[in-house]
Amino acid sequence: MVEVPRVARINPRRAVLADPQVAERHRVCGKCEKPVGRGRDGKPGRTEGFCANCGTRFSFTPKLAAGDLVGGQYRVEGCLAHGGLGWIYLATDRNVSDRWVVLKGLLNSGDADAMVSAVAERRFLAEVEHPSIVKIHNFVEHTGADGVPVGYIVMEYVGGTSLKQILRTHRETGAIVLPPARAIAYVLEMLPALGYLHSLGLAYCDFKPDNVMQTDEQLKLIDLGAVIAMDDRDSPIYGTIGYQAPEIAKTGPTVATDIYTVGRTLAVLLIDLPQQGGHFGALPSARTEPLFAQYDSLHRLLLRATAGDPGARFSSMEELADQLTGVLREVLSTDDAVPxxxxxxxxxxxxxxxxxxxxxxxxxxVAALPVPLVDPGDSAAPLLAAVVGGSVEELERALAAGMRSVATADGESVEVALRLIRAALEHDDVGEARRRLTDFAAVYPEEWRLAWYRGQAALLAGEPDSAATEFDAVYAALPGEAAPKLALAAARELSSAQADQPSVSAARHYDTVWRTDRSYLAAAFGSARILRQAGDRTRAVRVLDQVDPDSARHIDAASTAVEVMLDGRAPGELSESILRDAGDRVRRLTLVTKGRAAQARLRVLTAALAWLRAGNAPAQRDSLLGEHFDEDGVRAGLEHSYRDLARETDDTWERFDLVRQANMVRPRTTL
Known part of the structure; x- marks a missing residue:
């Protein structure tokens, strides 16, 4: 869905730094994150020494120089960059056709046994095979000139540009951040790689723009130095403040901690995230960040991904990717109005x-909203696919025999319990639905469908504010889905109707759903209703005109558009062009019944008669709906329409009234 600019592959030799130094502002202690190696009194800071705060040794000088042979196999060409574990070097592999490789330090310690142990613990990385993850070739040891042994991870050379560099280059053009769709596309491309690591029981730990490289059209994770087994409780955990999950020191690396780093990385690419103490701070609100006000779903996705409670975050990279894809569709459709x-x-x-x-x-x-899909892994899924709708009692009888064979350890299938709740709601039995929801919540309090069905129960009970609260919770959990937005818009529209004022929130959600997916016809009619209530008839008609001519609701949309154009308008608010436009719309409609056609004609001709009687006259001599566009012609058309309606009705008294109106409106004649 997004075309990302290609990035040319960089010649390895050109990537080598001529004068490898770490700027003083970037020198911090690797243990306590306090500044080290800073200059004072006009004198430059030390590149090696000990942290004044915790006593940890620091060194910002390269340990390898061009020409050094590491592990008897890798000839160093120079430094590429400085990372959290020290310098990263470019080298050639003398044993494999002088191929380019990258050396990254694993541990800088005077303890040789600790170094050997660290190398051994990282050898599992060589088993990682994924097209979006840098390939690990080897692990080697090397003792430098200072006699300190260092372990190095040997990786493939990925000649490209990191997302951090891409963002920096983009800022040079005057833009602080990347276009939203492009930033989302970058992150989406990397989620399968992170999910793959999780499937192996590994956590990446240090996802950030620095560690994603683009070459041509491909993106890769380029640094596996912080990867750790999720069940490893002994090895040190590496990460970057501002990206790292706050609970990782207590919980260790988990899927949730990696989800957090993804959310923070996406935020850095999207907005000018404020900094606190040299690190990226908290997400701003939609009140202060225009991008979040424009793309509410994107804001909600970031809030869930970076929630303080790990249990509130997305449960997997797959779930995050699914919702982020939905958000991307909305962002693109908002930008160019293409569904x-x-x-x-x-x-x-x-x-x-x-x-x-x-x-x-x-x-x-409730009758129109989409139904949550049945979990195919639920033991009762096949059984539920075979039963038809009905009341709670009818469903219970139909399921009684099958339930004995699908009963779970909890005594009941989750999907069966939810289906019975739905049955109660569809039969407007709010009391029964709420009783069952209470019982279900006692066993499955985290199930998102609880809020979905509680919201429906509140709608049936005439409590739109409570319904909106429940649907808002579903929206927060599933920000890429259309259904929660549609439900939330409907609840807020009902609530605003009680207050007799248009709902800006409902209008925004209706509009988002309709722009993205034209199968949600209720969103088109809802958007048109609120726009009309706000006095914006032009935009309301424009929305209704977008309903596909092949849709079963096209006639309804076209008829409603005519109603929006004319109803409630005083003659002074009308014009010849409005009346002719409305007449052409009715003329083009293929209405199913003669009575419905007559009603549509009545609406236009009634407005036209009021306009003529107010002293107006058409500038063109063309007819209106086949009648002369003068008072006698319009009256004749109205008479015919009333008589057509009279012939269609089965109600005797209604027929008498319609004939009376026809007689009253017909043009006067003389003998």
């Missing part, structure tokens, strides 16, 4: 449209 629908992993398609021919009601919303 980008996608299959949901959590919800089925919308079941209907609410608020077309009548005011929005909770019961109609």
């Amino acid at each position: 980008r629908p996608g299959m949901s992993s959590y919800f089925g398609p919308p079941r209907g449209v609410f608020g077309v021919d009548s005011p929005v009601r909770g019961l109609d919303i």
Whole structure:
């Protein structure tokens, strides 16, 4: 969905630093993060020494020089960069056709046994095989001129540009951050690699822009120095303050700690994240960050990924990728108004449209909202696929026989319990639904569908504010999904209707859903309702015009557009162009019944008669809906429409009233 600019491969020799030095502002203690090696009184700081705060030795001078032979195999060419564990070197592999490799220090310690142990502990990295992860070739030991043994990890050379460098170059053009879609695309590209490491029981620990390299159109993780087994409770944990999860010192490396680093990295690429003590600080709110105000779903995704509670974050890289992909679709559609629908992993398609021919009601919303998909891994999934809808009692009877064979250790299938809750809601039995929801919450308090169905129960009970709170929680958990936004918009529209004022929040969510996925027709009608209520008839009509002509609701949308154009307008607010536009729309409609066609004609001709009687006259002589565009012609058209409606109705008294109106409106004649 996103075209990312290509990055040319860099000649290895050109990547070598001519004068490898670490700027004083970047010199910090590797243990306590306090500044070290800083100048004073006009004198430059020391490049080697001991931290004044904790006494840990520091060194910012390269330990290898061009020409050094490491492990009897790798000839050093020079320094490439300085990282958390020291300098990173470019070398050639004398044993394999002088191929280019990168040497990265694993441990700088005077304890030879500790160095050997560190090398042994890292050998598992050679088993890592993924196209988006740098390949580990070897592990070697080398004793420098100072007699201190150092272990080195030997990696493939990836000649490209890091995301940190790409961001820096982008800032040179005057832009502080990357375009949102591009930043999201970069992160999405790396999530499968991180998920792969997790499948091996490994945590990456130090995901950040510095450690992602782009060459041509491919991205790779280029530094595995901080990778550690999640069950390793003894080895040191490396990371970068500002990216690292706050709880990692207590919990150790987990999927949740890596999720946190991904969220922080995406934030750094997206916004000018404020710094605290030289490190990136907390996420700003939507009130102070315009990007978050523009892309609410993106803001919510970052909030969940970087939640203080590890249990509140996404459960896996796969879940994060799924939701981030949904957010990307929304971002792109917001930018260029081109829909980008996608299959949901959590919800089925919308079941209907609410608020077309009548005011929005909770019961109609519940009937139209998508249904959460059944977990295929649930023991009762096959059974539920075979049963048809019905009341709670009917479903319980239908499931009784099958339940004995699918009962779980908890005594009941999760999906069966949720299906019975849904049945109660679909039959407007709020009390039964809430009773079952309470029982379910006692066993599965973290299940997101609890909030989804609690929101529906609140809608049925006439509590739109409570419904909005529940749907907002689902939206926060699944920011890339359309269904929670649609439900939230509907609840807030109902709430605003009680306050008799348009809901800006509902309008925004309706608009986001409709822009992204045109199968959510309820979002189009909802957006049009709120725009009309706010007095913006032009935009309301524009939204309704976007309903596909092949849609089953196209006629409803077109008819509603005419209604929006004309209803409630005083003659002074009308014009010939508006009336002719409305007439052309009705003329083009292929209406199913003669009665519905007559109603559409009535709406236009009634407005036209009021406009003519206010003293206006058309500038063009063309007819309006086949009638002369003068008072007699419009009256004749109205008479025919009333008589057509009278012939369509089965109600005798309604027929009498329609004939009476036809007689009253018909043009006067003389004998």
